Amino acid sequence: MEELEQLFTCRQCGFCCHGETTVSLDAADQQRMVDYLQLPRDEVARRYWRVSGSVVQMRIVDHHCIFYNNGCSVYYGRPWRCAQWPLVPALLLDEANYQAISESCPGITKELSYHHFCSILKRVLDRKSSREEHR
Incomplete structure (x- = not known):
């Protein structure tokens, strides 16, 4: 399973699309x-x-x-x-932010601990950043 899929699979539920x-x-x-x-x-x-x-x-x-x-x-x-949503760099900075986003997004994998989630997300973001720098 790709690392990104370990963290999140969009369910297109629309929760992130709602608001003012x-x-x-x-x-x-x-x-x-x-x-x-x-x-x-x-x-x-x-x-x-x-x-x-x-x-x-x-x-x-x-x-x-x-x-x-x-x-x-x-x-x-x-x-x-x-x-990018909900896999934003801010998740790496604050466990309370992670909890709030995780509770509102059914696509986030709930079985991972916060620290394991962050270690995978950091690798994904680092690889993406590295690819963008080499364009």
């Missing part, structure tokens, strides 16, 4: 979404994004991300922050 806020989209996120939706950028912006000055975010509809519909409708074109 959403993630900001950087330029790469915006382009990935435009490419995935195969629509002109101005149409994607008009239909799906909330633009406030230089900040671009996905719209919220009925207390969830506009792309949530019994799962992520743009899963392969989703923002990097969504792809």
